[in-house]
Amino acid sequence: MKNLNNKNILLGITGSIAAYKAAELVSNLIKKGANVKVIMTKASTSFITEKTLECISKNSVMVDESEYDDSFLHLDLSKWADIILVAPCTANSLNKIISGLGDDLLSTSCLAFKNKIYLAPAMNPNMWNNTVLQKNLKIISKDKFEIIGPDYGNHACGDVGYGRMSSPEMIIDHLSKSLGYGELDGVSILVTAGPTREPIDPVRFISNYSSGKMGYAIAEYARDLGAEVKLISGPVKIEKPDKVLCIDVETSMEMYDQVISNISDCDIFISAAAISDYRPSNTLNHKHKTEDGELNINLIRGRDILKAAKTENSKVFAVGFSAETKDIKKNAKLKLKNKGIDMIIANEANHQKGIGFESDNNEIIIIDRNEIIPVPMNTKKELAKVIVNKIASKFKNNALKIKNAK
Numbered sequence: 001m002k003n004l005n006n007k008n009i010l011l012g013i014t015g016s017i018a019a020y021k022a023a024e025l026v027s028n029l030i031k032k033g034a035n036v037k038v039i040m041t042k043a044s045t046s047f048i049t050e051k052t053l054e055c056i057s058k059n060s061v062m063v064d065e066s067e068y069d070d071s072f073l074h075l076d077l078s079k080w081a082d083i084i085l086v087a088p089c090t091a092n093s094l095n096k097i098i099s100g101l102g103d104d105l106l107s108t109s110c111l112a113f114k115n116k117i118y119l120a121p122a123m124n125p126n127m128w129n130n131t132v133l134q135k136n137l138k139i140i141s142k143d144k145f146e147i148i149g150p151d152y153g154n155h156a157c158g159d160v161g162y163g164r165m166s167s168p169e170m171i172i173d174h175l176s177k178s179l180g181y182g183e184l185d186g187v188s189i190l191v192t193a194g195p196t197r198e199p200i201d202p203v204r205f206i207s208n209y210s211s212g213k214m215g216y217a218i219a220e221y222a223r224d225l226g227a228e229v230k231l232i233s234g235p236v237k238i239e240k241p242d243k244v245l246c247i248d249v250e251t252s253m254e255m256y257d258q259v260i261s262n263i264s265d266c267d268i269f270i271s272a273a274a275i276s277d278y279r280p281s282n283t284l285n286h287k288h289k290t291e292d293g294e295l296n297i298n299l300i301r302g303r304d305i306l307k308a309a310k311t312e313n314s315k316v317f318a319v320g321f322s323a324e325t326k327d328i329k330k331n332a333k334l335k336l337k338n339k340g341i342d343m344i345i346a347n348e349a350n351h352q353k354g355i356g357f358e359s360d361n362n363e364i365i366i367i368d369r370n371e372i373i374p375v376p377m378n379t380k381k382e383l384a385k386v387i388v389n390k391i392a393s394k395f396k397n398n399a400l401k402i403k404n405a406k
């Protein structure tokens with residue numbers, strides 16, 4: 001299972017005898033589908049060569065920032081990375097990084113990195129038990145740093161105790177679990193995204209402001225957690241996600257047909273598309289010309305795709321979206337009940353606030369029969385993580401209840 005697919009991993013290697021294990025680590029990360037860039041501290045270059053890591057990572061290995069034309073290399077690398085992992089991490093680098101010091105490319109990249117940093121210590125047992133180091137470890141923010149290992153065992157110097165770097169296999173396992181990758185292994189998910197277009201005549205249609213960004217972010221993150229994802233998308237201007245089966249549709253009727261023909265073999269259905277509730281009862285075969293006079297369009301209700309999907313496959317964990325302009329919570333709860341679905345993501349469609357349709361940001365409320373969770377404004381990519389993690393845990397709980405009831 002390539003559960004680190006397309007993840008950008010910035011690997012820091014520091015001056016420990018365990019640096020030789022970094023070659024295997026890079027190779028295994030790449031086998032898991034990750035893109036790896038390596039930063040070495042100066043001290044680490046006497047334990048393993050840059051050439052070895054360049055050949056394995058297929059990227060140039062960076063040591064000294066001053067050797068590069070890019071004057072903001074540490075900032076660019078910290079923006080490129082999804083994950084920073086320092087393995088092996090010496091006592092010196094551990095103390096430095098967790099204290100927020102920055103005097104080389106690795107520590108400055110860590111300082112500039114916004115997400116959690118993973119550190120795999122490797123050192124002699126006395127160094128690991130050093131009171132200053134242990135005191136520093138006690139006060140680190142758990143949101144900012146996660147320590148992997150170290151293991152107990154024999155050391156190159158002959159001492160025995162804690163301080164051995166965890167094996168590359170254990171480090172990758174820890175990383176994947178901590179990031180939730182593999183959480184949805186074997187689960188098949190159908191996601192809809194984007195708007196629909198309801199034709200009036202060959203050149204005009206009725207549509208809405210949906211950009212598809214929320215549904216695409218959900219599909220990508222569900223894929224990252226190991227799910228088999230199918231994405232049925234209305235016409236959008238964003239790039240198709242990698243390793244997701246994409247089906248393009250235009251109209252709400254096409255969306256309906258595709259959902260119904262794909263719903264039976266899926267475990268979770270997430271309806272993030274802004275499907276037109278109304279469509280013209282009649283589509284003109286020829287363009288309505290201005291000289292033809294007024295154009296009266298009779299709009300009829302479209303099919304309720306979410307309800308139909310849940311009826312077609314009652315076992316599916318169905319999640320809907322509810323974009324409201326007023327009484328957000330009340331309307332969303334009503335929709336949850338009326339459609340017989342398992343969860344609803346409510347949000348306000350508000351152009352002034354820069355949230356909802358078209359925007360990169362949103363502010364949501366996750367509602368199911370047991371809880372109401374308001375999630376403050378964030379990027380759609382970050383919100384997708386919160387939504388999918390919540391769905392994954394509810395879906396697993398449901399599956400467990402069904403299993404226990406048998």
Ligand SMILES: Cc1cc2nc3c(=O)[nH]c(=O)nc-3n(C[C@H](O)[C@H](O)[C@H](O)COP(=O)(O)O)c2cc1C
Binds near residue numbers: 013016044122124
């Ligand atoms: C042969 C040798 C092996 C070393 N192994 C380790 C080690 O496993 N862990 C550690 O914390 N320091 C080790 N050190 C000390 C570090 O290399 C030293 O503290 C260095 O300044 C670390 O720099 P860095 O953190 O920038 O890589 C070793 C030193 C030598 C000479």
